[in-house]
Amino acid sequence: MNLPFEPQRQTRDYQASDAAHHIHAFVDQKALNAEGPRVMVRGEGLYLWDSEGKRYLDGMSGLWCTQLGYGRKDLTAAAAAQMDQLAYYNMFFHTTHPAVIELSELLFSLLPGHYSHVIYTNSGSEANEVLIRTVRRYWQVLGKPQKKIMIGRWNGYHGSTLAASALGGMKFMHEMGGLIPDVAHIDEPYWYAQGGELTPAEFGRRCALQLEEKILELGAQNVAGFIAEPFQGAGGMIFPPESYWPEIQRICRQYDVLLCADEVIGGFGRTGEWFAHQHFGFEPDTLSIAKGLTSGYLPMGGLVLSKRMAEALVERGGVFAHGLTYSGHPVAAAVALANLKALRDEGIVRQVKDDTGPYLHTLLHEVFGNHPLIGDIQGTGLLAALQFVEDKGTRKRFANENDLAWQCRTFGFEEGVIIRSTLGRMIMAPALVASHAELDELVDKTRIAVDRTARIAGKL
Numbered sequence: 098m099n100l101p102f103e104p105q106r107q108t109r110d111y112q113a114s115d116a117a118h119h120i121h122a123f124v125d126q127k128a129l130n131a132e133g134p135r136v137m138v139r140g141e142g143l144y145l146w147d148s149e150g151k152r153y154l155d156g157m158s159g160l161w162c163t164q165l166g167y168g169r170k171d172l173t174a175a176a177a178a179q180m181d182q183l184a185y186y187n188m189f190f191h192t193t194h195p196a197v198i199e200l201s202e203l204l205f206s207l208l209p210g211h212y213s214h215v216i217y218t219n220s221g222s223e224a225n226e227v228l229i230r231t232v233r234r235y236w237q238v239l240g241k242p243q244k245k246i247m248i249g250r251w252n253g254y255h256g257s258t259l260a261a262s263a264l265g266g267m268k269f270m271h272e273m274g275g276l277i278p279d280v281a282h283i284d285e286p287y288w289y290a291q292g293g294e295l296t297p298a299e300f301g302r303r304c305a306l307q308l309e310e311k312i313l314e315l316g317a318q319n320v321a322g323f324i325a326e327p328f329q330g331a332g333g334m335i336f337p338p339e340s341y342w343p344e345i346q347r348i349c350r351q352y353d354v355l356l357c358a359d360e361v362i363g364g365f366g367r368t369g370e371w372f373a374h375q376h377f378g379f380e381p382d383t384l385s386i387a388k389g390l391t392s393g394y395l396p397m398g399g400l401v402l403s404k405r406m407a408e409a410l411v412e413r414g415g416v417f418a419h420g421l422t423y424s425g426h427p428v429a430a431a432v433a434l435a436n437l438k439a440l441r442d443e444g445i446v447r448q449v450k451d452d453t454g455p456y457l458h459t460l461l462h463e464v465f466g467n468h469p470l471i472g473d474i475q476g477t478g479l480l481a482a483l484q485f486v487e488d489k490g491t492r493k494r495f496a497n498e499n500d501l502a503w504q505c506r507t508f509g510f511e512e513g514v515i516i517r518s519t520l521g522r523m524i525m526a527p528a529l530v531a532s533h534a535e536l537d538e539l540v541d542k543t544r545i546a547v548d549r550t551a552r553i554a555g556k557l
């Protein structure tokens with residue numbers, strides 16, 4: 098077994114103890130306990146090993162976060178050095194520290210020039226919690242305290258805390274533990290499933306116009322902001338038609354509604370641009386960030402603000418009544434700094450745009466372009482979704498598409514590749530350092546999993 102350490106205990110022993118103590122994310126815990134979770138013990142580059150010594154190509158960058166892959170010694174060295182020097186201090190009570198300052202200098206050198214300030218958090222969910230309070234505070238400072246309502250989208254995902262899940266549009270999450278007041282939703286721009294007879298361009302505009310209708314229904318004087326992922330991640334890696342974002346931006350500007358981009362998945366090079374809104378060509382007022390900020394090596398997120406918003410809050414806002422113990426944590430900041438330096442200095446984002454991204458998509462179109470189970474291939478950069486379809490002509494989807502996609506994911510694990518299933522779509526988002534050979538392996542093993550799924554769906 099090629100492990101740096103032999104697992105101390107048998108897999109079933111880990112599993113029994115895991116079952117005794119944990120409630121896992123988004124599963125039926127009783128069913129998981131019966132099956133036993135996979136125990137991951139090591140990561141190196143794009144590869145993971147479980148406690149049985151089985152190796153997997155991680156096609157999902159952990160949870161869309163390990164931009165640099167696993168085992169980067171520069172990141173662990175940065176963490177160790179910062180721990181030795183100053184393991185913890187905070188940004189309360191008139192203090193700061195070099196690690197967070199240097200991180201922000203680099204972050205804003207990578208961002209478009211109209212952003213200037215950031216409020217750090219520990220996660221993407223917290224970034225979106227902070228977003229709601231910050232946006233409302235901004236309108237208070239501008240003398241419009243009635244502008245409080247946030248508009249999100251059905252099937253959007255903004256995190257699992259109370260307000261973040263309310264901003265999101267996952268109804269089964271709302272049902273579990275409540276909504277908050279002053280949040281509304283519009284439809285998602287998922288043309289393949291919902292576009293009917295409309296062209297993608299018509300459908301994109303139609304979806305965007307729902308925002309205008311909702312703002313008018315609620316009263317523009319009451320609407321604070323619109324939040325959306327530039328492309329939906331957890332909701333199925335859904336790319337909106339090209340007509341969508343320009344129209345959304347026009348509407349937000351016309352009605353003085355802040356445009357809030359959730360870049361938690363799209364940020365830090367995933368699309369081949371530093372941030373996904375740059376790929377789609379719009380200019381948000383705020384950016385929620387996390388995940389790729391540290392390549393997932395330590396928890397860190399943040400809310401980036403435009404100069405216009407920051408100027409109002411700083412110059413006219415007085416006391417900003419918010420703070421987290423670990424905001425700008427020095428060790429997380431040092432790791433984020435090392436991560437962003439590597440992404441910049443090794444030319445990784447450019448490589449995704451010019452080389453590995455096009456390579457992956459060419460390969461996917463060669464392999465799946467005429468596949469009987471795949472109706473659509475979406476994505477850009479190191480990001481792709483394969484849409485299962487029963488009838489390509491009518492875009493009719495399988496009634497049991499979720500089960501099929503889950504099955505495909507299970508086949509992937511058996512073949513040694515980790516891909517994500519959601520709503521009849523298979524998603525891949527490998528680390529941004531993926532080589533051609535690793536992308537070949539990713540697509541090849543995915544093809545085997547998809548072929549096996551096509552057989553059980555009666556398509557092969």
Ligand code: PXG
Pocket residue numbers: 160219220221222223225254255256257326330331332359360361362387388398517
């Ligand atoms: N916004 C977006 C767009 C996200 O994708 C969050 C906020 C919340 O971030 P935290 O750090 O609080 O988890 C996310 C998280 C999946 C999956 O399977 C996606 C996420 C998390 C877990 C699983 O696609 N996204």
